[in-house]
Amino acid sequence: MAVSDLSPALRASASSRPHPKARPGYGKRSVPEQCPPREADFTLLPDRERHIAGHVDALPEGAAMDIKSPAKSQPLYGRMAVGSALRALGVAGHLRHVRCLSGENGGQVRWVTRTFWSRIAHDNEWWDAFLAAEERRSAPMPIAKSVDPPASAPASVPVPAPEPVHVPTQPVVPQQRTAEPQPQSRPGPSPAFAALARLGRADSRLALSGADCAALEQTAAEWFERGVDADYLTHALTAGLPASIGSPFGFVRRCLRDKIPPRLPAATPVAQATPVRRLMMECTECGAPGRPEAFRDGLCRRCRESGPVV
Known part of the structure; x- marks a missing residue:
């Protein structure tokens, strides 16, 4: 030995x-x-x-x-x-x-x-x-709402009539000249476009051009519609990168489609509410999220079948 x-x-x-x-x-x-x-x-x-x-x-x-x-x-x-x-x-x-x-x-x-x-x-x-x-x-603890006991109806009390109030007349002010409207500033890039543009700074293998970001902007916006932020998207796209990437645009487009997170269910009444998952396993190899029971040895099914990477 x-x-x-x-x-x-x-x-x-x-x-x-x-x-x-x-x-x-x-x-x-x-x-x-x-x-x-x-x-x-x-x-x-x-x-x-x-x-x-x-x-x-x-x-x-x-x-x-x-x-x-x-x-x-x-x-x-x-x-x-x-x-x-x-x-x-x-x-x-x-x-x-x-x-x-x-x-x-x-x-x-x-x-x-x-x-x-x-x-x-x-x-x-x-x-x-x-x-x-x-x-x-x-999981967040339910907050108990305190209910105040109903107050007894107050006894009827005669309300005195209001005294007349003298309101002074306002002086006449000549009309002022309004300032000329300022030109509106151009709107900045959307959160999805900005997140795609910063991928190249997080990892140079994913550097995208402005045209690439514009073409992928709508697909990335679907991630934000599902409740994630720019940090989540950046980490998901940069996790488990291969040694070299021939086409950053094609690679990012496929990852945006394959790794999109699940949509959280809408809020329902307490009597019919289903528990919302607050924890998802992440594949140690490719970074794909999922339920913990779907992973074996920390790997998703695709990475387990592809074999170890040394």
Whole structure:
């Protein structure tokens, strides 16, 4: 038996570059009731996965978990290797990528992407039960409305007649000259157009021209009609990108069609209301969302059938 395969995982990154924090609500979330770190953690994993697992385990709560951030904060592996290692850690049972409905603001729902991390590997049944409990914890508590007791009818009291009030006459003011109307400013780009235009800044492989953004604007607007924001759309389109993209326009057009989120049901009376899902699993490989029970080892059906990417 090779001794190198049982070497302990690194507990801190060898790079001096600090790991970035995710925005509030996003990033790493450790599962509760974990055992303290041990030198024997992750010893059964291959060298690359053992190193990335030790690096992720040492990250604080709320650390950014997109592929770029771990690739920048440790010097041994690049984006492709980090993406493959995170996929392998999901299959091994150490992590799950999840999209959570954090609340509503002015009629717009807000989805945040979290990576739940476990130092101990768990099977699919354990993760399904954990995510079901997490969804119940994230559900809003019903607010009890207090009802004031009916007040007794007040006794009839004679109301005195109002005294006449002298209203002074207003002085006549000559008509003022109205200012000339200012020319109306041109409306800015729509949220869908702006989100598409920023894809190239999030990842240069998805750089679109102005004509491309205009052609895809209506398709992207359907995402916003389903309650997502620009950050959700950007993350969904940039997750699990291949090494090279020949046609950014064709790639984005297909992703907009294949990854469009489900439409949330309309509000119904309390007696007939159906529970709204506030948590969706995200495929560790391609980033496609769905129900947790539809995933095995953190992967959607298409990625499981296509085989591992190394």
